[in-house]
Amino acid sequence: MGADLEKVLITEEEIHARLDELAAEIWAEYDGKDLLLVGVLKGAVMVMADLSRALPGTAPVDWMAVSSYGSGTKSSGVVRILKDLDTDITGKHVLIVEDIVDSGLTLSWIKSNLESRSPASVEICTLLRKPEAAKVEIDVKWVGFDIPNEFVVGYGLDYAEKFRNLREVGTLAPHVYA
Numbered sequence: 737m738g739a740d741l742e743k744v745l746i747t748e749e750e751i752h753a754r755l756d757e758l759a760a761e762i763w764a765e766y767d768g769k770d771l772l773l774v775g776v777l778k779g780a781v782m783v784m785a786d787l788s789r790a791l792p793g794t795a796p797v798d799w800m801a802v803s804s805y806g807s808g809t810k811s812s813g814v815v816r817i818l819k820d821l822d823t824d825i826t827g828k829h830v831l832i833v834e835d836i837v838d839s840g841l842t843l844s845w846i847k848s849n850l851e852s853r854s855p856a857s858v859e860i861c862t863l864l865r866k867p868e869a870a871k872v873e874i875d876v877k878w879v880g881f882d883i884p885n886e887f888v889v890g891y892g893l894d895y896a897e898k899f900r901n902l903r904e905v906g907t908l909a910p911h912v913y914a
């Protein structure tokens with residue numbers, strides 16, 4: 737599987753060090769508040785697992801599943817809810833936890849969808865962001881790493897459902913696409 741990578745952009749150690757920093761900042765913001773962590777399946781599973789465990793206190797976790805990419809490498813811009821939250825978020829401080837903000841279309845749709853449910857606040861934490869790929873303006877409060885506009889896999893991110901279980905984030909070698 738490692739041989740399928742062209743280059744490693746972010747190592748496992750760099751990811752964990754950055755998530756530890758973000759967890760401390762996030763806890764400073766939400767300590768004492770009614771916080772709900774919302775993960776976006778499936779990509780955010782690894783980020784949620786490590787970020788939530790790096791928090792110095794406890795908070796409930798819920799999940800949404802939406803589809804925008806299908807099996808390809810380009811966002812269709814069409815977002816569908818495949819699984820909604822189990823939680824009523826009225827009055828809660830919602831923190832959306834994501835693996836990547838690419839075009840921003842998915843997150844901007846999810847954020848306004850959640851904002852329509854009368855929460856106390858909705859913010860976003862993402863491990864990765866591609867500033868050059870942005871198609872909509874979206875306010876992301878916590879960003880792990882800004883990365884170049886290249887398709888990446890690993891640490892939850894897939895290509896055709898594969899490579900989510902890589903420990904690092906990297907780009908794929910051309911032979912994988914062939």
Ligand SMILES: O=P(O)(O)OC[C@H]1O[C@H](OP(=O)(O)OP(=O)(O)O)[C@H](O)[C@@H]1O
Pocket residue numbers: 776777778779780802803804805806811834835836837838839840841842843893894
């Ligand atoms: O900013 P955007 O261009 O909208 O892209 C970002 C979204 O695309 C990916 O999800 P995908 O739809 O591939 O589902 P997955 O998490 O199951 O891989 C990723 O996990 C984000 O949710």
Ligand code: HPA
Pocket residue numbers: 805836838886887888889893894895
């Ligand atoms: O670069 C990416 N890789 C994998 N999945 C994605 N979903 C949006 N951008 C990406």
Ligand SMILES: [Mg+2]
Pocket residue numbers: 779805893894
């Ligand atoms: Mg995907």
